[in-house]
Amino acid sequence: MPCVIPDPSDEDAEPFVETDPTARYGRYADMLGSGSVKKVYRGFDQVEGIEVAWNQVRLRSFIDDGPMIGRLYAEVRLLRSMKHENIIELYNMWTDEETQTLNFITEVCTSGNLREYRKKHRHVSLKAVKKWSKQILMGLEYLHTHEPCIIHRDLNCSNIFINGNVGQVKIGDLGLAAIVGKSHAAHSILGTPEFMAPELYEEEYTELVDIYSFGMCVLEMVTLEIPYSECDSIAKIYRKVTAGVRPQAMNKVKDPEVRAFIERCLAQPRARPSASQLLRDAFFDSLKEDMVDLANQN
Template sequence: MMSFREGKLGGEEKECEESVLGSTESKSVRENGSLAATQFTIDENLLVDPKLLFIGSKIGEGAHGKVYEGRYGDQIVAIKVLHRGSTSEERVSLENRFAREVNMMSRVHHDNLVKFIGACKDPLMVIVTELLPGMSLRKYLISIRPKLLDLHLAINFALDIARALDWLHANGIIHRDLKPDNLLLTADQKSVKLADFGLAREETVTEMMTAETGTYRWMAPELYSTVTLRQGEKKHYNNKVDVYSFGVVLWELLTNRMPFEGMSNLQAAYAAAFKIAAREAEHTR
């Protein structure tokens, strides 16, 4: 296991003692002669000392970063290292997303949400959470195939997920990336916790939100254009998009199959958007 300060993950050694963005204006953007959109900051009480972080083996990887098993002081933890971006504009966007994720995770505490421990900006953008010794729900379902999940366990998992979503929604947060890969089993494999707030955002009543996120197979149709299926468009939607994703996950819990099996994620999105489900329904009878 390597110290966070040593060369395994690169970057110069700095103290994590200031807010993530420091001021309302990003230096990299100022140098390009323009200001970024709304900037986010992080309470310094949420920041951890990088000298106490030790990085172990990689346990996961996604579009926005990598997750390692590690240690913070005397705690065994999960350390999520986020990508920095290669341009000034991309860097500012990712810093904002990082700060938003930290702020949301730090203010919601629930038995079915992965516990937030702390964050650090330098030398890397890092989020530290509890480490669950179980596997993801996706891996667990695959491991028991072709068997079905015990019905009582499936119901318990579904209730865990519903409680997590209910708590998030009560706190004005939409997860937007609910899927089995982001649901982690506890050590006894009798409960699940919702993880990865990288694409979550606070719900607003009047603001149009960007449909920038998620995996098509689990995304509600209102998150993408049914004509072009292009992400990144501004749309009105609410926390019901999580309810749609919950329905897809519930189907998987009960059938131990992936919806629209044999289709790519993009094909599955078309099938959902245009209600091409007759063949799938025949399969489950």
């Protein structure tokens, strides 16, 4: 199917800054987001007629960092194998040798990340938070029961994305994910300090570190406060986390059901439930009751 690059002389057409080697995908100038490793631009799939996210990494920045480049390509390979409604989908990837950039096209979530979405919409019911939480757990269950097992290792509200018009949540940014196989054990220290489980610092952990991070995500969704924001250094966060001191944001959680659910997620590894177990938790029973009521009405 032919793809047409917008004509610069057409005043109504939005020009592409660049296109992929097949000319199917075009990149616009405006940025959707950026991180320490990559920049994400708004893009367009001319075949499907849909907007996409054009992720771009300048490999020249990491020319002396083989492990980092390896992680970047690992993210792309991981994404390519992921097929789940709560995981960001990868459509295409290529390396531009001339500009030394790794480019990959992923689906775009219309409302951005969950952190910014929650800040924008401050009045949200507990029911909505439960719906988002359940979808995050469904994505984690998919990763953790994948063969081989995959640990995200950097789950937080800035790399969980949402289509606000339908309330659909998707986990993204698998750049720090680890494929751990049958042992379910990993050893390197990576992640966002405020969301890192204590055992991550001890360099001996399993996929249950993602459950701890998920608990912190629920805390942020409920309180609109990033955990441990009272700390002004990573060292102070580390001391509190390893000592088992909860973030001050926990004091804002007045609902005993919510507080107990978060505490289950933050428990010691041996007592911490899996994603599959949490999906069966009584915390989500009210969502089932809503579905039963809806079925009865019909």
